[in-house]
Amino acid sequence: MLVLVTVAAIFVVVFGLLAYVVVRFRRRYHDPSEPPQIYGSTQVELAWTVIPVLVVVALFLASARVIASIQNARRPPGALEVIVTGHQYWWEYRYPDLKITTANELHVPLSDPAHPTPTFLTLLSADTDHSFWVPRLGGKTDLIPNHPNSMWIDPHEKGVFLGQCAQYCGTQHAKMLLRVYVDSRAEFDRWVRMQQQPPPGGASPLGQRVFESTACVNCHTVSGSRANGKFGPDLTHLMTRETIASGAAANTHEMLRLWIKNPDAIKPGSKMPAMGLSDPDLDAVTAYLETLR
Amino acid sequence: MSTTAITLSDTTARPVTLRFHEWVTTVDHKRLGILYVVYALIFLLVGGVEATIMRLQLVRPHNDFVSPQAFNRMFTMHGTTMIFFVAMPLVFGFANYLVPLMIGARDMAFPRLNAFSLWMTALGGLFLYFSFLGGDGLYGAGSAPDVGWFAYAPLTAKTFSVGHSTDFWTLSLLSSGIGSIGTAINLIATILCMRCPGMTLGKMPLLVWLNLVMAGLVILAVSPLSAAQIMLLIDRYLGGHFFDTQAGGSAVIWMHFFWIFGHPEVYVLVLPAFAFASEIIPVFSRKAIFGYPVMVLATIAIGFIGMSVWAHHMFTIGMSAGANTFFVLSTMAIAVPTGIKIFNWLATMWGGKLRLATPMLFCIAFLFQFLVAGLTGVTLAVAPLDWQLGNSYYVVAHFHYVIVGGILFTVFGAFYYWFPKASGKMLNEELGKLHFWLFLIGFHLTFDFMHVPGILGMPRRIYTYEPGRGWDIWNLIVSVGVLFQAAGILIFVFNLVWSYFRGKAAGKDPWNAWTLEWSTSSPPPVYNYATIPTVRSRRPLWDLKHPEDPDWRYE
Numbered sequence: 001m002l003v004l005v006t007v008a009a010i011f012v013v014v015f016g017l018l019a020y021v022v023v024r025f026r027r028r029y030h031d032p033s034e035p036p037q038i039y040g041s042t043q044v045e046l047a048w049t050v051i052p053v054l055v056v057v058a059l060f061l062a063s064a065r066v067i068a069s070i071q072n073a074r075r076p077p078g079a080l081e082v083i084v085t086g087h088q089y090w091w092e093y094r095y096p097d098l099k100i101t102t103a104n105e106l107h108v109p110l111s112d113p114a115h116p117t118p119t120f121l122t123l124l125s126a127d128t129d130h131s132f133w134v135p136r137l138g139g140k141t142d143l144i145p146n147h148p149n150s151m152w153i154d155p156h157e158k159g160v161f162l163g164q165c166a167q168y169c170g171t172q173h174a175k176m177l178l179r180v181y182v183d184s185r186a187e188f189d190r191w192v193r194m195q196q197q198p199p200p201g202g203a204s205p206l207g208q209r210v211f212e213s214t215a216c217v218n219c220h221t222v223s224g225s226r227a228n229g230k231f232g233p234d235l236t237h238l239m240t241r242e243t244i245a246s247g248a249a250a251n252t253h254e255m256l257r258l259w260i261k262n263p264d265a266i267k268p269g270s271k272m273p274a275m276g277l278s279d280p281d282l283d284a285v286t287a288y289l290e291t292l293r
Numbered sequence: 294m295s296t297t298a299i300t301l302s303d304t305t306a307r308p309v310t311l312r313f314h315e316w317v318t319t320v321d322h323k324r325l326g327i328l329y330v331v332y333a334l335i336f337l338l339v340g341g342v343e344a345t346i347m348r349l350q351l352v353r354p355h356n357d358f359v360s361p362q363a364f365n366r367m368f369t370m371h372g373t374t375m376i377f378f379v380a381m382p383l384v385f386g387f388a389n390y391l392v393p394l395m396i397g398a399r400d401m402a403f404p405r406l407n408a409f410s411l412w413m414t415a416l417g418g419l420f421l422y423f424s425f426l427g428g429d430g431l432y433g434a435g436s437a438p439d440v441g442w443f444a445y446a447p448l449t450a451k452t453f454s455v456g457h458s459t460d461f462w463t464l465s466l467l468s469s470g471i472g473s474i475g476t477a478i479n480l481i482a483t484i485l486c487m488r489c490p491g492m493t494l495g496k497m498p499l500l501v502w503l504n505l506v507m508a509g510l511v512i513l514a515v516s517p518l519s520a521a522q523i524m525l526l527i528d529r530y531l532g533g534h535f536f537d538t539q540a541g542g543s544a545v546i547w548m549h550f551f552w553i554f555g556h557p558e559v560y561v562l563v564l565p566a567f568a569f570a571s572e573i574i575p576v577f578s579r580k581a582i583f584g585y586p587v588m589v590l591a592t593i594a595i596g597f598i599g600m601s602v603w604a605h606h607m608f609t610i611g612m613s614a615g616a617n618t619f620f621v622l623s624t625m626a627i628a629v630p631t632g633i634k635i636f637n638w639l640a641t642m643w644g645g646k647l648r649l650a651t652p653m654l655f656c657i658a659f660l661f662q663f664l665v666a667g668l669t670g671v672t673l674a675v676a677p678l679d680w681q682l683g684n685s686y687y688v689v690a691h692f693h694y695v696i697v698g699g700i701l702f703t704v705f706g707a708f709y710y711w712f713p714k715a716s717g718k719m720l721n722e723e724l725g726k727l728h729f730w731l732f733l734i735g736f737h738l739t740f741d742f743m744h745v746p747g748i749l750g751m752p753r754r755i756y757t758y759e760p761g762r763g764w765d766i767w768n769l770i771v772s773v774g775v776l777f778q779a780a781g782i783l784i785f786v787f788n789l790v791w792s793y794f795r796g797k798a799a800g801k802d803p804w805n806a807w808t809l810e811w812s813t814s815s816p817p818p819v820y821n822y823a824t825i826p827t828v829r830s831r832r833p834l835w836d837l838k839h840p841e842d843p844d845w846r847y848e
Contacts, residue, residue: 003675008666014664017639022657027579027646029478033644034839039847040584049587049629056625063675064618066429070677073613088453123611128448129544131609133683135750139680142610145447145538147545149611166684167609167754168441170448171361174755269361 002062005054036102073152078117080108086123086130086143086165089172090233090246100195101221103233104246107181109188111154117185118154128170134163134180142167155182164247169267177247195237198224199292207288210281219272222292233274239293245270255284310490313678320404321819322389325411327715329386332415334786336378339422341782348739348772354760364756365439366458370421372442373462376558378694383704384565385414385476388504390715392480394810394817395498397489397826400405402482410475417469428458438462441754443555446536446547451529460529462523470519477511480504489809491828495589496848498808498831499582500701502589503568503645506596510557510564513600518554521547529812539667545610552603559695560599564592567634570656573703573710574804575637577653578645581844586829591637598627608679617676624674631667637661651725652804655706656734666691669744687747693740705732705785708796713803717815718796724788730783735777744769807832835843 004145005246084106085092094101108119123132125143131141133152141151155161165176183191201208201224211217212226219232227235242251248267249255261282263272277285316324346367350358389407393400401407408693425436438458440448449459484505488497497505525547527533534540536547575582582588596781605624610615647653669691673679681686705728746764747753758764763839802811811834813822830836830844 003678007671011664013669014635014639015661018657018660018664021639021642022647025642025645025647027648031646034579035644037581037842037844037847038580038583038640038644040587044640045584045587045633045637049633052629052632056629059671059675060622060625063621066675066677067614067617067621071617101811128453129445131752133684133750133752134683139677140609140683141680144544144610146541146543147611162759164749164752166754168365168445168448171365171439173365174361174757177759237687239482266591 003059006059038069074121076116080119082119083122084132086125088127088170089176090180098192101234102195105179105181105241107188107191108182110158110182110184111156113156116154118152119148120152120268123149129167130169131167133166134161136161137180140166158182158184174246175246179247199236203291204288207284210284211288214275224292235292237292238289256289257282260285320392320408322401322407325407326386326390328411329382329389331381333382333386334736336374340374343367345775348775350756351738351768352431352772354758354765356757361756366437368754369438369441373421380562381473382414384562387707388480392483392501392504394821395501395808397494397809397822398487399821401479402487403479406475406479410472413472414469420468421466424458424461428461429456443551446544447538449525450537450552452539463525467519467522470515473515474509477508481510489825489828496828496831499571499588500568503564503592506592507561507564510561512595514554514557514561517550519548548607552606555601557599560595562700565666566700569703569707570638570659573652573656573706574641576641576804577650580641580645581600583640587633588637591633594630597628598623602627605674608676609683621674621676625671628667628671635664651729652706652710654729655702659699659702662694666694666699677809682747684752685747686751686753687744689753690740690743690747698736712816713799714810716793717799718792719799719803720792721788726785728785732781735774735781738774738777739771742767743813807834809833
């Protein structure tokens with residue numbers, strides 16, 4: 001705030017001077033005579049050196065304090081820990097204490113200022129550089145391979161907060177969206193319990209058979225089944241998510257089917273291949289995925 | 294100084310092939326300077342088309358004017374082209390043309406090195422654009438580079454960048470880097486060794502001083518960039534692992550290498566812009582520059598501090614609090630000498646008689662825009678604000694404010710100011726004013742409003758965006774501004790061509806200016822000065838025109 005006010009004040013003063021000079025000293029008629037030549041003034045130069053130095057020192061001290069308060073913050077006992085891994089072009093979230101793995105939609109508890117329960121994020125990358133940015137929850141921090149980073153958020157307001165990857169990471173950088181759900185404590189606990197249970201099995205045996213007999217299982221995990229790939233998002237509780245393709249499409253029957261049929265139709269350049277399934281197989285797999293709650 | 298030009302031979306009478314051969318094999322600093330500038334202007338149009346494609350794509354959410362792959366190539370090519378093949382050649386072109394003339398020399402210190410540097414730079418541009426064909430464009434899925442102009446590792450590793458587009462990008466920067474270093478060495482040698490009698494360091498025109506510091510920065514900044522390009526080539530072809538994170542390399546090292554080039558590069562470009570302003574503003578205010586020694590000291594201070602601010606591009610990569618704090622301080626510190634310069638230009642205008650011809654209009658707009666750019670720069674220097682604004686459209690708006698609003702505006706001013714010297718013809722003043730106003734309106738439509746989506750959370754380098762984030766209207770306005778800018782540029786190019794053939798004759802000294810280049814004919818003869826001039830002050834032509842009140846009495 002101090003910074004913005006100072007900057008605005010400098011702008012007004014210097015712009016005012018410039019405007020005044022241009023208007024006041026404009027040559028109004030053809031006047032061949034030269035104005036008096038002035039070569040400089042030590043006092044004036046000193047003044048406009050010392051004053052900016054003082055301004056810079058003030059701004060610097062203010063920002064140094066904020067940097068220290070953010071980067072050296074202590075982790076309170078109630079803090080939640082999440083490991084965020086950036087992939088081309090989606091987000092993997094692991095809650096090590098809660099033994100949950102999910103993707104793209106991050107759920108965190110609302111933090112009460114009296115008893116803060118901030119969320120501490122460890123930021124990793126599986127491939128190229130990414131950056132975790134949800135503007136209304138905090139600044140961005142990059143996810144860099146071989147260079148673990150961390151940041152924390154302390155949300156005091158419930159709701160869905162939108163963000164996206166903020167470091168160019170390849171073809172579909174633009175659709176590497178992310179959603180953070182800030183839930184009340186009760187909602188969050190309910191969500192955690194749901195994520196910890198295995199999905200109800202056996203509801204769509206045909207679709208499950210097709211799913212497990214194609215290359216889907218090389219990249220995706222559905223806990224309690226043969227699918228245990230790690231390259232793509234964990235699908236165990238796919239239906240609890242509101243979006244697919246890292247926020248690029250709503251999680252509806254039509255979009256899900258289209259996404260399985262031809263990912264490039266939604267997100268050209270995405271790393272998920274079109275599997276070339278026949279229409280009946282496509283319907284079966286879609287039906288199976290829709291049982292994963 | 295009173296000797297008139299002697300024309301060696303009538304250049305228009307000889308066959309085209311011979312004249313072409315003369316231009317290709319020339320070692321004359323003026324011809325090389327013009328070649329640099331023409332080359333830069335061609336790439337300015339190319340880079341402008343790339344920008345226009347991007348703005349058409351972003352005009353509304355979920356637009357599909359181009360594919361994501363094509364968009365990513367466009368921003369990579371736009372950035373690389375504008376920095377390395379527009380801004381740098383413009384800077385070197387003007388330096389080449391003006392420095393020897395302004396110090397009363399007959400040529401640069403190393404004319405052949407000069408020609409070599411130009412053609413290495415030209416080769417770089419060829420490499421970059423050959424990637425459209427050679428980067429597996431006609432056969433495979435690839436084409437021009439799509440790794441972004443700062444090409445962060447490991448996106449450039451073989452794993453993520455298949456084909457050869459990244460190789461062409463690397464070779465392009467390596468080749469033009471050799472050209473840049475050659476020119477920098479040449480400029481330093483010329484300025485230190487070739488000044489005419491009487492021109493001590495303290496009596497050099499400010500333009501020469503600023504180019505001297507610029508050349509020093511080029512050597513310090515481009516060398517690490519070239520080293521990094523060689524390391525990248527080793528990674529890609531010789532099994533090296535400097536930046537290959539899958540084999541234990543470091544992505545962060547690349548960032549340091551790139552930005553220790555990338556930030557001083559901003560000063561490499563902006564110091565010549567300051568140089569143009571420092572020549573044009575006094576002449577059109579009819580006053581000597583205010584505080585010459587302080588201007589020189591501020592330049593040197595910018596050079597030194599400019600080498601220690603690079604990691605402010607890296608506030609979001611997870612540096613320690615100590616490192617972040619240091620780079621906040623160094624970055625803010627550079628605002629002081631820059632501010633001093635702005636105050637000195639204002640003081641130069643204060644009490645003058647301002648002639649608002651086109652060169653001066655561009656310089657006044659520069660002062661305003663550079664003020665804004667500097668202040669948004671201060672906001673970005675505050676690391677906690679940068680955590681929000683970094684890599685967003687706010688940053689894109691900020692650095693375009695510097696590069697277009699600051700640098701390109703003064704370069705346009707320089708064109709209107711020195712074109713008469715180089716061609717012997719005045720640029721048309723009405724077209725010039727039209728160019729100025731169109732470009733000014735377009736610039737502000739585009740880059741003022743571009744700050745807003747950045748503040749609202751729009752990251753850069755996205756080929757499309759979701760509706761409902763409040764970004765739509767701002768992107769539309771930004772894109773509309775491009776139309777005005779494009780119109781301005783086309784008028785400018787038309788003006789250059791038309792005035793070259795039909796312009797009013799300029800004479801030696803159309804602006805009633807004070808530095809040495811205005812004492813020889815327009816265009817100057819090959820040897821510049823029949824008799825090497827002798828100077829006694831910073832404004833030798835003022836002394837000539839005002840023998841009753843010469844500058845050397847006061848300096």
